[in-house]
Amino acid sequence: MNRIKLSEIPTQPPKGMDKSDHEDKTKALIEELGELQNVLFAEGKHSLLVVLQGMDASGKDGVIKEVFSGVNPMGCRVKGFKKPSEEEMKHDFLWRVHKEVPEKGMIQIFNRSHYEDVVIQRVHEWVTLPVIKERYALINAFEKLLQQNGTIILKFYLHVSRDEQQERLKERLSDPRKMWKYNANDLEESKRWDEYMVAYEDAFNTCSPDIPWMVIPADKNWYKEYLIAKTIVEALKKLDMQYPRIDGQKG
Amino acid sequence: MNRIKLSEIPTQPPKGMDKSDHEDKTKALIEELGELQNVLFAEGKHSLLVVLQGMDASGKDGVIKEVFSGVNPMGCRVKGFKKPSEEEMKHDFLWRVHKEVPEKGMIQIFNRSHYEDVVIQRVHEWVTLPVIKERYALINAFEKLLQQNGTIILKFYLHVSRDEQQERLKERLSDPRKMWKYNANDLEESKRWDEYMVAYEDAFNTCSPDIPWMVIPADKNWYKEYLIAKTIVEALKKLDMQYPRIDGQKG
Numbered sequence: 001m002n003r004i005k006l007s008e009i010p011t012q013p014p015k016g017m018d019k020s021d022h023e024d025k026t027k028a029l030i031e032e033l034g035e036l037q038n039v040l041f042a043e044g045k046h047s048l049l050v051v052l053q054g055m056d057a058s059g060k061d062g063v064i065k066e067v068f069s070g071v072n073p074m075g076c077r078v079k080g081f082k083k084p085s086e087e088e089m090k091h092d093f094l095w096r097v098h099k100e101v102p103e104k105g106m107i108q109i110f111n112r113s114h115y116e117d118v119v120i121q122r123v124h125e126w127v128t129l130p131v132i133k134e135r136y137a138l139i140n141a142f143e144k145l146l147q148q149n150g151t152i153i154l155k156f157y158l159h160v161s162r163d164e165q166q167e168r169l170k171e172r173l174s175d176p177r178k179m180w181k182y183n184a185n186d187l188e189e190s191k192r193w194d195e196y197m198v199a200y201e202d203a204f205n206t207c208s209p210d211i212p213w214m215v216i217p218a219d220k221n222w223y224k225e226y227l228i229a230k231t232i233v234e235a236l237k238k239l240d241m242q243y244p245r246i247d248g249q250k251g
Numbered sequence: 252m253n254r255i256k257l258s259e260i261p262t263q264p265p266k267g268m269d270k271s272d273h274e275d276k277t278k279a280l281i282e283e284l285g286e287l288q289n290v291l292f293a294e295g296k297h298s299l300l301v302v303l304q305g306m307d308a309s310g311k312d313g314v315i316k317e318v319f320s321g322v323n324p325m326g327c328r329v330k331g332f333k334k335p336s337e338e339e340m341k342h343d344f345l346w347r348v349h350k351e352v353p354e355k356g357m358i359q360i361f362n363r364s365h366y367e368d369v370v371i372q373r374v375h376e377w378v379t380l381p382v383i384k385e386r387y388a389l390i391n392a393f394e395k396l397l398q399q400n401g402t403i404i405l406k407f408y409l410h411v412s413r414d415e416q417q418e419r420l421k422e423r424l425s426d427p428r429k430m431w432k433y434n435a436n437d438l439e440e441s442k443r444w445d446e447y448m449v450a451y452e453d454a455f456n457t458c459s460p461d462i463p464w465m466v467i468p469a470d471k472n473w474y475k476e477y478l479i480a481k482t483i484v485e486a487l488k489k490l491d492m493q494y495p496r497i498d499g500q501k502g
Contacts, residue, residue: 038428042428042431042432043431061323061325064323064324064325065323065324065325068324069320069321070320071324072312072315072316072320073315073316073319073322073324073327073328073329073360074312074315074316074329074331074360074362076324077324077328078324078325080325109324109325111325173497176494176496177289177293177494179494179495179496179497180293180294180494180495181293182497243427243428243430243431244430244431245427245430246424246430246433
């Protein structure tokens, strides 16, 4: 696997790519995802875990809203991981995460995840680097456990430029529909941009090489949504799922 | 409140009602629901609990898939209540339900609910009638507790005719996309139709008069979806919700 170097990966779509053409493709993919989720649920052999990470305002919420707009809410759950609660702090860092993994048939989306425990905690030096390194190994074992139980894990890093992030944070101050998302702390965190990039890169390059991170150019929503929808649809299609028959035989 | 008598309530839409006209209206309502959910989530003052009950094949899953197709999965959770687990059986009947009520800002859908504990349990005589009567009072207190904490509770009974149910159960045997839903037990349960109607009526007429049950004619999916979407949108609009502003003043 090639090592990920974030500064070398564009945050914009490739030049010459057509927006409206890809919006149409995304629409078709979203519909296909709805179909695939039906059979995932009916078959009940696999589950899908989508992990979303990214800096503040990188568009994680938007991905959830758009890419999963065609799925039946009955078969899809979203869990946002914020500052751990007191109870959660009394457990190992994977305890609260393990409780939320998808059962067979289900799609689970993580809005932030156990990767916060090797990123924000490293940037703020809340834990030491040797502890971070240990956590990489624990994360790898944990993800393997899920994978061996039939969980497909797709991990997306929403890669925005710092300029684009600043734009979006400013927008939150002027758009009444977005103001509630504004958090003064986001600007503070943004100052640590370079440290975040190092922490992310190290996590991406060390964690679960067979369950790789996908770095998604995320300055343009249409391109980000297209890539993510496409990746999910392709991964589910590979499972070659079938609606169960009463006689127990395959389709 | 008028007492509900199921045999006097039609399972078909009113005569002369136009299907495609109402499908268009439902589409607009679904979009409006998506908007309302955004502000519900942003404001974080209320929550919405949608309770779905109905005989097997009355279309509960379909309602979830269609009516909530415009909501952001981040703000909406679905819980199906099946046969209680061993752990659940060791608790009071509301224990597993209380764990799943929506936090402020969220929509929670119950696919079956605590009403199973006064319906199926009564029909099968797993508990005595005096216990059932006690449960009505406990349910009323429980729903009041939620309501006083800002939860809007909307309870829909999907009212299908027995003929329509038989049709749909048969369809499950012939449609490969529906076969996985087939359960031989559903036919057994269907034989107790009249007892179910009595148990439902009694629950509807006794539980939480100020949080009334709505009996939805459900033989036609387009009409059922229209009525439910309309009821939910109207209930949320009454809340007069606002996007929070940073200065803490109302929009």
